[in-house]
Amino acid sequence: MLYVKDILLQLLFALTPFVLYTIYYRDKAENYSKQFITITCMICLFMSMTFPASVQKGIIFDVRYVIMFFGMVYGGITTGVVLLVEFLIYRLLIGGQGIFSAVIILSITFSLSALLSILYRRCSEYRKLVTFIAGISFSLIPIGTMLATEYHYTIQNLNFNILVMPVQNSLGIWILISLFNKAVSDKELYLRYLQSEKSETIAHVAASLAHEVRNPLTAVMGFLKLLKDDSITKEKSQKYIDICLEEIKRTEVILSEYLSIAKPNHSMVEKIELVQQIYAIIDIITPYANMNNVTLEIQHLEDQLYVSANPTEIKQLFINFIKNAIEACAVLPSGNVNICIERQSKFAKIAIIDNGVGMSIEQMDRLGSIYFSTKSKGTGLGLTLSYQLIRSMNGDVTVRSKSGEGTQFILTLPLFD
Incomplete structure (x- = not known):
């Protein structure tokens, strides 16, 4: 022995x-x-x-x-x-x-x-x-x-x-x-x-993004053609130039945010302003929502809530949740996704609410599990990574849903001290 x-x-x-x-x-x-x-x-x-x-x-x-x-x-x-x-x-x-x-x-x-x-x-x-x-x-x-x-x-x-x-x-x-x-x-x-799941998400967003970027470029091209007309006044010329610059600037911001998500991830953690970050993500994901006839709304009581996180990872996290909410509403004639941000003591509370197809109790119990997805072509890995990232930040995820009545994801993240 x-x-x-x-x-x-x-x-x-x-x-x-x-x-x-x-x-x-x-x-x-x-x-x-x-x-x-x-x-x-x-x-x-x-x-x-x-x-x-x-x-x-x-x-x-x-x-x-x-x-x-x-x-x-x-x-x-x-x-x-x-x-x-x-x-x-x-x-x-x-x-x-x-x-x-x-x-x-x-x-x-x-x-x-x-x-x-x-x-x-x-x-x-x-x-x-x-x-x-x-x-x-x-x-x-x-x-x-x-x-x-x-x-x-x-x-x-x-x-x-x-x-x-x-x-x-x-x-x-x-x-x-x-x-x-x-x-x-x-x-x-x-x-x-x-990586395959992330690439698929980026591809979906990129397809709608290309359509959205084409609109301001078309506007810029139209105003540039007007500027060639010698009959317009100097004031109108200046106004057209200002509009062109604003459209180009808006396009640049959207593309920069998109590229920051598409580029390889790094383990850098830094202080991030949450409300501003979510607005930037809304700019990226809005074209995808428009393609699916879904309206995006955002509400917040405070303008500045700081968290400690990896910028690329937290962008991907919110894109995963918002994209899933949009797809849950895509079958409806008037889909709506509402994002509410507020402070709760030492935590930031982000509620992502949709009026989509909803989930059963059995589906909610399996959320975040590897290879489980409510979508027919999904792997569930995007949501799995999101759950893991939130837990690594000492945060929490709560889900409320009923079949046919929509879903509410409540993300709780510790604020930067």
């Missing part, structure tokens, strides 16, 4: 990178980074060496080989070197008679890990075989080295050496690599669908 406890504890440490990845990247629209792999592996290595499996003082066994291989597979050689330095420093501090054997074993396994990690990344069809070879190798190399350097100890504790090391190394590598690879693959699939 003592061996089982040691093995389970080491397997727990081996799974630490997978657990931290699942927690940290759950609500992020990005995948893991090499810095994340390095830091989590360093934590895992420190914990496993602090609470090792051992039957004799100074000779310790842990999942260092599992962590080293995992770190090189997903973090590269640089991560492996960092872990090697950490191990050497900490092992010297721990001390004991097993230092010499540990350095020899790690020298061999480090080189083997570097080779196998390269094969793992380059030969995707042989990944299971590479993982199997790594598990067996990291079980046999320590036993063989200990027989050569600590023969009497190895023979005296033969049961421990042939049970604990092979099980925790082979099983640790297989579980960690399998679970982490599955989680990363699922995340990549999610991000691809997310």
